[in-house]
Amino acid sequence: MNLEVDVLMSVKDIHSSAKFQNPVTIRDIEEAAHIIHQVGRVTPLLQSMFLSRNVTAGEVYLKLENMQLTGSFKFRGAFNKINHLTAAEKARGVIAASAGNHAQGVALTSQLLGIDAIVVMPHGAPLAKQQATAGYGAKVVLYGDNFDEAHQFMEEEAIRKGYTVVDPYDDVDVIAGQGTIGLEILDQLWDVDTVIVPVGGGGLISGIATALKSFNPQIHIVGVQSENxxxxxxxxxxxxxISFSQGKTLADGTAVATPGQITFPITEHLVDEMVLVSEEEIATAMKDLLQRTKTVVEGAGALPTAALEAHKIDSKWIKNKKVVALVSGGNVDLECVSQNLEHFVTLVK
Incomplete structure (x- = not known):
């Protein structure tokens, strides 16, 4: 009986996969790489001896997107998307909603291309991200208590005033732009076994999964989110x-309660597992990345390290494997860094 059920489930899985048509192709990602690398950086992939020897017994590499322009991977998707707009769409000006990193990507891209940009950010968005966005020349509008409320207002404002929307994740050009990270990982570590990715709305992991699985379907892809x-x-x-939100999180860059209509099916079909980490585990990872790897990381960027340190991923995908943990961004307020370090110093005392 169990064998029959297993066979039926396997047939169902094959049928489901056969019906799935990814709207983002490897050609889209390769084209995005050509566009982005005219301005953007190929970010470093460096082995962390601390995570490799002290934590996992695997070869753990950090893909340092905190060293990308604007301090986050979000520049890639924004730059690719805006470069695909028509002249008329650019002339209307662009609008985006963001907790801060997509905001900076849109703002810098718009500055480079001479386009007017408006960015809606929720009240309480990190001050460093607000200031950086304004510094790149975008008009910052604060609205709502969370990303989802800011996103809703952004869509309404776009309709009212005719702005062109640059969505932070649910857009094929944005997804393709983020997928260029996957191509870089393959160039830097072609025989990678496991890749661990922070997840918010799903644009980042959708793009990376598309790139990696196009090359090698056996690469194990793990998404990480906050418990909150x-x-x-x-x-x-x-x-x-469905939606899930029950409070605030240090990983403000991934604080998206509802995934995208485009990103969810891609994630469902290409990502192998999703894991959750606690706020304390995120804080510990931020501290350890700073102290042991000399890397300044925001909460969202620390999610993969948190999953490794808390052993949330089965060791068969980590031990004696080549693992990439994506550091998605480093745009964190100094006050947050100070408070986090003070918290752990107090514990030591």
Missing amino acids: IHGMTASYAADRI
């Missing part, structure tokens, strides 16, 4: 799009 806000993980488990 994890719409993608909840949807992944439920096999349908």
Whole structure:
């Protein structure tokens, strides 16, 4: 009986995969790489001896997107998307909603291309991200208590005033732009076994998974979210799009309660597992990345390291494997860094 059930499930999985058509192709990602690398950086991939020897017994490499322009991977998707706009769409000016990193990507791209940009950010968005966005020349509008409220306002404002929307994750050009990270990982470590990615709305992991699985379907891809806000993980488990939010998170860059209509199916079909980490585990990872690897990381960027340190991923995918943990960004307020370090210093005392 169990064998029959297993066979039926396998047939169902094959049928489901056969029906899935990814709207983002490897050609889209290769084209995006050509566009982005005219301005953007190929970020370093460096082995962390601390995570390799002290934590995992694997070869753990950090893909340092905190060293990308604007301090985050988000520049890639924004630059690719805006470069694909028509002249008329650019002339209307662009609008985006963001907790801060997409905001900076849109702002810098718009400055480079001579386009007017408006960015809607939730109240409480990190001050460093607000200031950097304004510094790149975008008009910053604060609205709502969270990303989802800011995103809704952004869509309404775009309709009212005719702005062109540059969505932070649910857009094929944005996804393709983020997927260029996957191509770089393959160039830098072609025989990678496991890749661990922070997840918010799903644009980053959708793009990376598309790139990696196009090359080698056996690469194990893990998404990581906060226990407090994890719409993608909840949807992944439920096999349908649902929302999940029960408070704030240090990983503000991934604080998206509801995943995208485009990103969810891609994630569901190409990502092998989703795991959750606690706020304390995120804080510990931020501290360890600073102290042991000399890397300044925001909460979202620390999610993969948190998953490794908390042993949330089965060791068969980590031990004696080549593992890449994506450091998605480093745009963190100095006050947050100070408070986090003070917290652990107090514990030591």
